Amino acid sequence: xxxxxxxxxxxxxxxxxxxxxxxxxxxxxxxxxxxxxxxxxxxxxxxxxxxxxxxxxxxxxxxxxxxxxxxxxxxxxxxxxxxxxxxxxxxxxxxxxxxxxxxxxxxxxxxxxxxxxxxxxxxxxxxxxxxxxxxxxxxxxxxxxxxxxxxxxxxxxxxxxxxxxxxxxxxxxxxxxxxxxxxxxxxxxxxxxxxxxxxxxxxxxxxxxxxxxxxxxxxxxxxxxxxxxxxxxxxxxxxxxxxxxxxxxxxxxxxxxxxxxxxxxxxxxxxxxxxxxxxxxxxxxxxxxxxxxxxxxxxxxxxxxxxxxxxxxxxxxxxxxxxxxxxxxxxxxxxxxxxxxxxxxxxxxxxxxxxxxxxxxxxxxxxxxxxxxxxxxxxxxxxxxxxxxxxxxxxxxxxxxxxxxxxxxxxx
Amino acid sequence: xxxxxxxxxxxxxxxxxxxxxxxxxxxxxxxxxxxxxxxxxxxxxxxxxxxxxxxxxxxxxxxxxxxxxxxxxxxxxxxxxxxxxxxxxxxxxxxxxxxxxxxxxxxxxxxxxxxxxxxxxxxxxxxxxxxxxxxxxxxxxxxxxxxxxxxxxxxxxxxxxxxxxxxxxxxxxxxxxxxxxxxxxxxxxxxxxxxxxxxxxxxxxxxxxxxxxxxxxxxxxxxxxxxxxxxxxxxxxxxxxxxxxxxxxxxxxxxxxxxxxxxxxxxxxxxxxxxxxxxxxxxxxxxxxxxxxxxxxxxxxxxxxxxxxxxxxxxxxxxxxxxxxxxxxxxxxxxxxxxxxxxxxxxxxxxxxxxxxxxxxxxxxxxxxxxxxxxxxxxxxxxxxxxxxxxxxxxxxxxxxxxxxxxxxxxx
Numbered sequence: 001x002x003x004x005x006x007x008x009x010x011x012x013x014x015x016x017x018x019x020x021x022x023x024x025x026x027x028x029x030x031x032x033x034x035x036x037x038x039x040x041x042x043x044x045x046x047x048x049x050x051x052x053x054x055x056x057x058x059x060x061x062x063x064x065x066x067x068x069x070x071x072x073x074x075x076x077x078x079x080x081x082x083x084x085x086x087x088x089x090x091x092x093x094x095x096x097x098x099x100x101x102x103x104x105x106x107x108x109x110x111x112x113x114x115x116x117x118x119x120x121x122x123x124x125x126x127x128x129x130x131x132x133x134x135x136x137x138x139x140x141x142x143x144x145x146x147x148x149x150x151x152x153x154x155x156x157x158x159x160x161x162x163x164x165x166x167x168x169x170x171x172x173x174x175x176x177x178x179x180x181x182x183x184x185x186x187x188x189x190x191x192x193x194x195x196x197x198x199x200x201x202x203x204x205x206x207x208x209x210x211x212x213x214x215x216x217x218x219x220x221x222x223x224x225x226x227x228x229x230x231x232x233x234x235x236x237x238x239x240x241x242x243x244x245x246x247x248x249x250x251x252x253x254x255x256x257x258x259x260x261x262x263x264x265x266x267x268x269x270x271x272x273x274x275x276x277x278x279x280x281x282x283x284x285x286x287x288x289x290x291x292x293x294x295x296x297x298x299x300x301x302x303x304x305x306x307x308x309x310x311x312x313x314x315x316x317x318x319x320x321x322x323x324x325x326x327x328x329x330x331x332x333x334x335x336x337x338x339x340x341x342x343x344x345x346x347x348x349x350x351x352x353x354x355x356x357x358x359x360x361x362x363x364x365x366x367x368x369x370x371x372x373x374x375x376x377x378x379x380x381x382x383x384x385x386x387x388x389x390x391x392x393x394x395x396x397x398x399x400x401x402x403x404x405x406x407x408x409x410x411x412x
Numbered sequence: 413x414x415x416x417x418x419x420x421x422x423x424x425x426x427x428x429x430x431x432x433x434x435x436x437x438x439x440x441x442x443x444x445x446x447x448x449x450x451x452x453x454x455x456x457x458x459x460x461x462x463x464x465x466x467x468x469x470x471x472x473x474x475x476x477x478x479x480x481x482x483x484x485x486x487x488x489x490x491x492x493x494x495x496x497x498x499x500x501x502x503x504x505x506x507x508x509x510x511x512x513x514x515x516x517x518x519x520x521x522x523x524x525x526x527x528x529x530x531x532x533x534x535x536x537x538x539x540x541x542x543x544x545x546x547x548x549x550x551x552x553x554x555x556x557x558x559x560x561x562x563x564x565x566x567x568x569x570x571x572x573x574x575x576x577x578x579x580x581x582x583x584x585x586x587x588x589x590x591x592x593x594x595x596x597x598x599x600x601x602x603x604x605x606x607x608x609x610x611x612x613x614x615x616x617x618x619x620x621x622x623x624x625x626x627x628x629x630x631x632x633x634x635x636x637x638x639x640x641x642x643x644x645x646x647x648x649x650x651x652x653x654x655x656x657x658x659x660x661x662x663x664x665x666x667x668x669x670x671x672x673x674x675x676x677x678x679x680x681x682x683x684x685x686x687x688x689x690x691x692x693x694x695x696x697x698x699x700x701x702x703x704x705x706x707x708x709x710x711x712x713x714x715x716x717x718x719x720x721x722x723x724x725x726x727x728x729x730x731x732x733x734x735x736x737x738x739x740x741x742x743x744x745x746x747x748x749x750x751x752x753x754x755x756x757x758x759x760x761x762x763x764x765x766x767x768x769x770x771x772x773x774x775x776x777x778x779x780x781x782x783x784x785x786x787x788x789x790x791x792x793x794x795x796x797x798x799x800x801x802x803x804x805x806x807x808x809x810x811x812x813x814x815x816x817x818x819x820x821x822x823x824x
Contacts (some may be wrong), residue, residue, distance in 0.1 A: 096508035
């Protein structure tokens, strides 16, 4: 792909309202652009990262027997009256009326709709378990939108809903999806800690959050430096330096946490109130037992930037990088340079996603933009091209070397 | 994929409000389910078809140098005041207020947002042309939602916006995208006719619609049986049997048309009102010249069902079919049947998308559901499996034959 066609409007300065590093970088590197407070456009580079995260999510869910569907963003009030949440939910719920004065909301979550989708059809234990997910745009009218994609009002989430005939099966799936989340975040370059949470407006009997340890974030997490123990500081009461209750050798550390996923055992809260019953093995009518599992797609992108960057550059984790290789021909008016960059582009394009900076810009600007854009492997076509050599940079290790153009394909 | 996990709730009867064949079939075959009037959930089978259409759209746009981005559905009133459309648009525009009483709308189209996205960055003719598209959920509060996905209130569209420094370049791109649309629809199994249209609320100097000829649809199209001539009957005044004005041999026929795409030469309507200027070669400041191009993803799915079905069955066009092969083991309690279906499933899964009907249902139900689901190639594992044979059906040609299980992979 030619950079001149991609539309990557890098900025010298971050917008004034950007408080945290990832928000500043995402705006400066042309990943996102604000359309209104808490509402963003994902520019081509950001969109490519999002699509990579979505691909990983689909792969990991599909291979475990989950099926993808797509529910609407607009939800009718009557479904929310059935669950009782129309009255319970506060001003975070964005409400609107249609031309006939009927009430709707823009879904922050889809328990009501999914229960409506399945309740007429899952009439027997023989059709269970069932696991349905979507990757979809969600809405929450935050009082103070901030931190870019971290507390936005329109955001992209994956939400999965599972249905079971008994608690043991819910428990089995809860563990399966918890492990699936760990794998997904790892593939996205994120180490996560699991923290118990209260079940809030979603309801249910157990809930856990997936937190990325960070310098920013909305919660303070106490975690052990040795074992897997992690808890919200507010609830655990443990502070940095304390001994860890579950672990002999461990000491408590503190960090802010960015919540990238949450999972809930809903139990029968929605199936009872919304009349979603099935006939069990013994012929008895019972409410469906449910679980729900959210994963923030746009937040995952932001957390990856927060973890894999310094003040002026990003290095994207391999699987979610917008491109694999960035070719920088320094003199676009030099025939030898252009011939070499075209040849390398063609050679690598079969197996790699390649971006070529074909803009007639000065080398200093190209380097600065390339640091911001954050593609892991870089090939610089400079003055050594007259000897048939280019510079290769592995941005994970920092390794730089001059290589023969004939050797390029062996580097990957 | 196992059918028991996919969630395909087929129905014996269509919903009462379904008037046209495709709407009835889409509900009966478990492709979609209504959540509210004009608002649908795409069930797993429908979602797979949508994703296939989206893949084709991306391939054909990307290879022509278009870049994908994702704009928000919620749009602030101030951008619509700039273009003048906040006051012009009628009750089809869904409007809402946030918690601070600020006005927003749910976008039926994105001219305002895309102009806002590019206007600070495209300051020179050197950065033109530029072609940006998204695949996104759109809103239109129809007075009378009907015909399922044909006149819905929440729907999925691809919208592309192009930016140019002179009219000739817009003309070039207009032709290029017109041809791209023809190719996309063809890959989706649809023959389209191009009909001039008025520019309506979008504005601009020229507009054309892509119409699928059908028994249903919202316009009546007069078209020539010999050449490419087609026009909206209301404007052409030509009726069935008339001679065709542009063609010696042709005779006019009439059909209803389903609009699946529309393209507009916007000119400088939005760039002038929203102050999106660039500096031309000669140093002069000029407004960007724009084109916009819509393609209905959910409508394309519906038009494909309308064209490739009879009252009780669908046969999906190859490239958008939810699966390639449907395996029907008739006796799921017979070991030989299960062993054979598992082996065939494994053999084909490497190169094909395969669905296996593992449900413990009677053959009659399996056949009826398979007809509704519409997968092009079918393998029935019945009583002949004792001789190592299965029935293979090509649903495009209607060809049926008994084949050795060892021969299966050679059929594709």
